[in-house]
Amino acid sequence: MSVQTTTHLNFRGTARAALEHYRDVFGGQLQVFTYADAHRTGEGAVADEVVWGQVESPAGLRVMAFDVPPQRAYDAGRDAVFVSVRGDDADEITRYFEGLADGGVVREALAPSGFSPWYGMVTDRFGVTWVLDVAVAYEG
Template structure:
């Protein structure tokens, strides 16, 4: 069994994929736009959204995620009830990723050493996606 995060970007998916590619080295594995889907009864996308992303699969490090523009409603509130957790190999890498995700986003907990980690921080990126960035706890 495998569980993968599926993130809806409310019309900003392509921008998010480019941002994560530049900042985190994300790689798009598969992508389909709404214009690529066969017309189906009762499921129409408002005009002007044909180029929006209906589905994409992408990889960050060894994790595969899935995403979409969803209903392309930029007025929708940001997603809630989850956070993506990024665990880096070392403190410099983790801090670099944290700062990259904070670019245009909102820092919820500044990057810092904690009692459980040499580095941890929480940020909501420019797309409204909450992230927890950390390095592994040493000693078990």
């Protein structure tokens, strides 16, 4: 048996825009399935909002998202989740960081850190906080 984990982000009406932005930043394929596609608009959901969506990049990054329907309580919280993106190419990490920072807030500029030669933190325009770094091998 094989198991994978995928970051699944919840939004209120902006899931499609967020997924489109992530596709633009990371590349890859965007898939979107709306509440209308799922025949679930009778529950008060907005027909053209996302009941399931995903971006999968050629490099292997996958992120999923959906729009929480209006009848369900939703609170994005504060720093409840960080999405971590690790790679082995500083130029690629820099490109992702800059794309996510467009319209967002840089919380920690890309720079060397004690655990990585290149690390930064950014909250994108949709309120999602991303930590990006160049991975290094740990001995221990």
